[in-house]
Amino acid sequence: MTKPKVAFYWCASCGGCEEAVVDLGEVVLDVVEAVDIVFWPVALDFKTADVEALADGELAASFINGAIRTSEQREMAELLRRKSGAVVAFGACAWLGGIPGLANLSSRESILDFVYHGAPSVQDGDGAVPQEEVEVPEGRLRLPHFDETVRTLDQVIDVDYYLPGCPPPASLIAQAVMALVEGKLPEKGSVLAPDVALCAECPRAATKPEDLKVERFHRPYEIVADPETCLLAQGLVCLGPATRSGCGAVCVAANMPCTGCMGPTSRVIDHGAKALSAIASLMETREEDEIAVLAEQIVDPVGTFYRYSLPASLLHRRVEPAHAREEVPS
Amino acid sequence: MSTEILIDPITRLEGHGRIHIFVNDEGAVDHAYLQIPELRGFEKFAQGRRAEDMPQITSRICGVCPMAHHMAGTKTLDDLFHVDPPVAAKKIREMVYDAFMVEDHALHFFYLGGPDFVVGPTAPKAERNILGVIGKVGLEIGKEVIGVRKQLRDLISEAAGKVIHPVFGLPGGISQPISPELRDRFVAGAAHAVEFGKFALQVFRDVVLSNAEYVDLVTSEAYTHRTYYMGLVDQQNRTNFYDGRLRVVDPEGKEFLAFDAKEYLDHVVEHVEPWSYIKFSYLKDVGWNGFTDGPDSGVFAVAPLARLNASDGMSTPVAQEACEELFSTLGGRPVHHTLATHWARIVELVNAAERMGELAADPDIVSPEVRTIPTATPTEGIGVVEAPRGTLIHHYQTDERGLITQANLIVATQNNAARIALSVDKAAKALVHGPEVDEGLLNEVEMAFRAYDPCFGCATHSLPGQMPLIVEIRDLEGGLVREIRRD
Amino acid sequence: MSEVLREPAGSVGTTATPEPFEPRIVAFFCNWCTYTAADLAGISRMQYAPNVRVIRLMCSGRLDPQFVVAALREGADGVLIGGCHPGDCHYQEGNYNALRRFELLKLMLRDFGIEDERVRLEWISASEGDRVQKVCNEMTEQVRALGPLRLTTPQRVHAPRADIEAELVGQEAR
Ligand code: SF4
Ligand code: SF4
Ligand code: SF4
Ligand code: FES
Numbered sequence: 001m002t003k004p005k006v007a008f009y010w011c012a013s014c015g016g017c018e019e020a021v022v023d024l025g026e027v028v029l030d031v032v033e034a035v036d037i038v039f040w041p042v043a044l045d046f047k048t049a050d051v052e053a054l055a056d057g058e059l060a061a062s063f064i065n066g067a068i069r070t071s072e073q074r075e076m077a078e079l080l081r082r083k084s085g086a087v088v089a090f091g092a093c094a095w096l097g098g099i100p101g102l103a104n105l106s107s108r109e110s111i112l113d114f115v116y117h118g119a120p121s122v123q124d125g126d127g128a129v130p131q132e133e134v135e136v137p138e139g140r141l142r143l144p145h146f147d148e149t150v151r152t153l154d155q156v157i158d159v160d161y162y163l164p165g166c167p168p169p170a171s172l173i174a175q176a177v178m179a180l181v182e183g184k185l186p187e188k189g190s191v192l193a194p195d196v197a198l199c200a201e202c203p204r205a206a207t208k209p210e211d212l213k214v215e216r217f218h219r220p221y222e223i224v225a226d227p228e229t230c231l232l233a234q235g236l237v238c239l240g241p242a243t244r245s246g247c248g249a250v251c252v253a254a255n256m257p258c259t260g261c262m263g264p265t266s267r268v269i270d271h272g273a274k275a276l277s278a279i280a281s282l283m284e285t286r287e288e289d290e291i292a293v294l295a296e297q298i299v300d301p302v303g304t305f306y307r308y309s310l311p312a313s314l315l316h317r318r319v320e321p322a323h324a325r326e327e328v329p330s
Numbered sequence: 331m332s333t334e335i336l337i338d339p340i341t342r343l344e345g346h347g348r349i350h351i352f353v354n355d356e357g358a359v360d361h362a363y364l365q366i367p368e369l370r371g372f373e374k375f376a377q378g379r380r381a382e383d384m385p386q387i388t389s390r391i392c393g394v395c396p397m398a399h400h401m402a403g404t405k406t407l408d409d410l411f412h413v414d415p416p417v418a419a420k421k422i423r424e425m426v427y428d429a430f431m432v433e434d435h436a437l438h439f440f441y442l443g444g445p446d447f448v449v450g451p452t453a454p455k456a457e458r459n460i461l462g463v464i465g466k467v468g469l470e471i472g473k474e475v476i477g478v479r480k481q482l483r484d485l486i487s488e489a490a491g492k493v494i495h496p497v498f499g500l501p502g503g504i505s506q507p508i509s510p511e512l513r514d515r516f517v518a519g520a521a522h523a524v525e526f527g528k529f530a531l532q533v534f535r536d537v538v539l540s541n542a543e544y545v546d547l548v549t550s551e552a553y554t555h556r557t558y559y560m561g562l563v564d565q566q567n568r569t570n571f572y573d574g575r576l577r578v579v580d581p582e583g584k585e586f587l588a589f590d591a592k593e594y595l596d597h598v599v600e601h602v603e604p605w606s607y608i609k610f611s612y613l614k615d616v617g618w619n620g621f622t623d624g625p626d627s628g629v630f631a632v633a634p635l636a637r638l639n640a641s642d643g644m645s646t647p648v649a650q651e652a653c654e655e656l657f658s659t660l661g662g663r664p665v666h667h668t669l670a671t672h673w674a675r676i677v678e679l680v681n682a683a684e685r686m687g688e689l690a691a692d693p694d695i696v697s698p699e700v701r702t703i704p705t706a707t708p709t710e711g712i713g714v715v716e717a718p719r720g721t722l723i724h725h726y727q728t729d730e731r732g733l734i735t736q737a738n739l740i741v742a743t744q745n746n747a748a749r750i751a752l753s754v755d756k757a758a759k760a761l762v763h764g765p766e767v768d769e770g771l772l773n774e775v776e777m778a779f780r781a782y783d784p785c786f787g788c789a790t791h792s793l794p795g796q797m798p799l800i801v802e803i804r805d806l807e808g809g810l811v812r813e814i815r816r817d
Numbered sequence: 818m819s820e821v822l823r824e825p826a827g828s829v830g831t832t833a834t835p836e837p838f839e840p841r842i843v844a845f846f847c848n849w850c851t852y853t854a855a856d857l858a859g860i861s862r863m864q865y866a867p868n869v870r871v872i873r874l875m876c877s878g879r880l881d882p883q884f885v886v887a888a889l890r891e892g893a894d895g896v897l898i899g900g901c902h903p904g905d906c907h908y909q910e911g912n913y914n915a916l917r918r919f920e921l922l923k924l925m926l927r928d929f930g931i932e933d934e935r936v937r938l939e940w941i942s943a944s945e946g947d948r949v950q951k952v953c954n955e956m957t958e959q960v961r962a963l964g965p966l967r968l969t970t971p972q973r974v975h976a977p978r979a980d981i982e983a984e985l986v987g988q989e990a991r
Binding site for chain 3: 270274
Binding site: 012013014015016017018019020023069098099100102103105106110111112114115116118119120121122123128129130131134136137138139141143146166167219220221222223224225227250251253254255256259299300302303304307 | 334350352354360361363365369370371372373374375377378379380382383386387390391392393394396407411480483487490491492493494495497498500501502505506594595598599600601602603604605606607609611614618701703704725731732733736738740
């Protein structure tokens with residue numbers, strides 16, 4: 001039997017998803033040996049032309065990590081789409097936008113302005129800002145253009161499967177590759193992880209009361225969390241109830257609340273709104289003013305609930321208030 | 331007719347850095363520009379986030395060195411919340427950090443930069459990788475590299491929650507203590523790492539130092555710049571990765587500055603060029619004099635060789651011996667040869683392994699007291715660590731609720747950026763004569779910056795650097811003259 | 818819901834001679850109180866702004882914050898939520914849960930740059946037809962003053978959870 005050909009590729013990625021694959025290779029070599037990796041820029045010297053030379057659909061699967069911010073990333077994603085039987089969005093960034101997707105809270109201009117003018121270590125005086133095209137004494141230099149927002153992979157190409165996590169846990173990567181090799185892939189659109197909330201696999205679940213109510217939300221530095229008790233029951237905003245399982249609750253095991261990197265379960269389309277709902281419902285009080293006080297204790301709702309999923313959210317990005325907004329063609 | 335040569339990563343789809351070389355009518359290089367084509371804006375979208383989330387948010391700048399950002403962020407939170415962590419917390423952080431330094435340096439030496447030397451800079455590209463290393467020095471080393479990295483990365487996962495994107499850092503300490511059982515495994519891991527480090531030093535001696543051709547290459551003028559050097563040192567001016575004062579030596583090797591990270595803005599400032607998204611750090615005390623070396627240029631270097639130059643020695647015995655050997659072989663402090671960075675990296679690997687062992691054996695390390703709860707209102711904090719790739723500074727300001735109002739990050743590769751630009755320009759000028767370049771050029775120009783292990787991802791808070799190359803040679807009208815792809 | 822919003826309530830496009838902005842308001846009303854009150858307002862000829870499209874929920878506690886963001890994404894310029902007065906919810910805790918979610922959601926929408934005035938929660942009992950009229954009219958004017966909410970949200974190329982979205986946006990519309 002010929003080994004299925006697979007490609008790994010990274011778009012706007014931190015490299016952690018790539019490291020996760022390297023780590024996997026060190027742990028489960030048989031999984032890596034079951035496939036023929038034909039394209040993996042981080043580790044192997046294959047070229048774009050090699051991918052172009054493949055027949056359409058010749059790759060059994062492409063695993064693409066990172067979100068999309070430039071036209072080049074989009075073109076590469078489109079090319080891999082054509083060449084691949086299946087495309088797997090690998091990791092939180094490719095599936096949901098990831099932490100770098102929080103950039104959708106700022107405009108491109110405000111980022112440039114802060115980095116090259118506002119930052120305290122930038123020396124005043126020369127006032128230079130990188131330009132897409134610039135004349136230097138010897139000639140002309142160009143820099144690429146960046147899209148206004150960070151997009152998820154499935155906002156750019158058709159995606160067949162999603163591997164959740166930041167980065168995805170080794171066991172899930174191994175399972176996904178084996179499913180591919182054995183041709184036992186689930187229904188298109190599936191997220192390749194258990195479809196239950198993290199609390200189901202959390203060792204502290206037994207200490208989570210049935211009718212959990214929270215009198216006060218604490219920030220992680222404010223209390224020393226008991227290492228056995230459910231963190232949410234201790235008033236820490238743990239996103240376990242609104243997050244998919246499959247990671248082994250590793251953050252909770254280290255006595256830190258889950259921040260939601262595994263994304264939502266399949267019945268949820270907007271992770272942040274759902275997580276907000278799950279946490280808000282736990283407030284003990286029924287009094288309006290007291291509810292407002294508890295709500296204020298969640299000091300950064302968007303960064304808390306949409307930590308990994310802002311680009312995939314229904315709202316996608318911050319909007320400028322109407323009065324400050326330019327007319328934009330729809 | 332004048333020409334342009336563009337060395338662009340094959341993966342230019344994401345832009346990890348490209349080199350643009352202008353060749354004049356006489357065929358000489360006018361200038362070689364190293365461009366970094368992306369920016370992600372972490373400092374901007376940090377605004378409004380909870381300060382305590384910064385160690386986890388900034389670790390996503392780079393999945394190759396997430397611990398460096400996580401730790402710099404955590405130390406910044408101590409300062410921001412005006413809180414002093416318990417002794418055990420500091421020691422655990424440092425021990426875990428040292429474990430990370432070892433595994434990261436091992437990755438670089440054996441997978442990324444080291445193969446240039448172990449296999450040989452003129453060997454075919456297909457052999458200049460970990461497999462080539464194995465071919466040259468035996469299969470055992472391959473297993474060793476994989477084994478030691480796995481052992482250390484598992485230890486880091488347990489202590490820090492996750493190895494890729496740790497979660498244990500909090501203002502005033504860490505989220506969990508170390509059990510005696512885990513401590514024992516850290517002791518064993520450190521012992522293994524020290525042996526591994528000695529072995530790596532021996533590989534370097536056998537393969538590189540015994541070969542006059544390599545030594546000539548290391549010491550050749552094309553790869554030499556007389557700049558300032560910066561690194562963290564302890565109270566005895568010995569190298570430390572986790573904490574200390576920042577010390578700068580001048581191109582003669584004399585102490586030029588020693589300061590607390592909190593004063594960084596008085597000494598380290600950034601220059602912006604319109605042709606790159608990276609910012610170039612330089613010493614404010616000297617000033618920006620363009621891309622040039624010498625005592626009148628504020629250009630400085632960080633990372634392993636710079637750290638050795640900036641210290642008076644190493645804090646542990648085996649590393650100290652190795653450090654002395656390095657300096658005596660290469661003509662005393664400071665060493666200006668960029669390629670000696672590879673050697674310095676394994677000296678540091680040994681140092682980190684030994685230090686990890688010292689800390690693991692310290693009785694404090696299993697104390698359950700790992701948190702001090704902050705009580706003061708957060709205001710402003712600055713923290714520093716030595717990332718594998720050099721000095722890394724985080725600086726946050728918050729409102730009284732501890733929400734970030736301003737974040738500034740000075741990362742390792744940015745500190746090296748001006749010197750890297752110098753290296754690329756100098757190497758191109760020395761090696762390129764007219765548009766008739768060949769593949770050999772590619773590797774030799776690339777070696778000028780691979781030694782730094784630059785992470786352009788960190789540098790622009792965008793993407794990590796990977797350097798498969800394409801060279802396009804164009805005339806000034808933009809027509810393609812020749813294209814060379816490196817296999 | 819997308820059906821509801823697709824019938825133009827007025828032009829929001831940019832034409833050569835821009836027509837006045839007519840806000841679109843999506844209202845989620847509890848079946849037992851506010852929805853009945855809205856009916857009453859209709860029967861009693863208490864006219865309220867035609868900009869308000871009412872969606873019936875069995876209880877305000879059924880209000881998932883996802884509905885609110887889905888409405889805004891689908892083109893609503895404002896969202897109104899109506900439930901039973903405190904203590905009167907048929908399911909005991911429903912309206913308190915609505916309030917808890919609403920308070921936190923309001924803070925979060927602020928971070929998205931969406932003004933507080935675009936989302937409003939009111940307790941309106943079955944007999945308060947006049948209050949429905951008043952609140953709907955106020956809300957319309959308030960949102961009119963703010964101007965249109967222009968979201969630029971990319972669609973997924975392939976929406977793998979189309980069935981769920983249909984469920985989410987397919988709340989019974991009036
Ligand atoms: S999902 Fe996480 S590990 Fe993967 S690229 Fe994104 S930030 Fe990095
Ligand atoms: S809320 Fe968090 S700590 Fe509690 S059971 Fe769920 S995952 Fe575990
Ligand atoms: S506990 Fe939560 S944040 Fe941590 S790895 Fe699991 S899903 Fe991700
Ligand atoms: S029944 Fe009306 S709000 Fe619950």
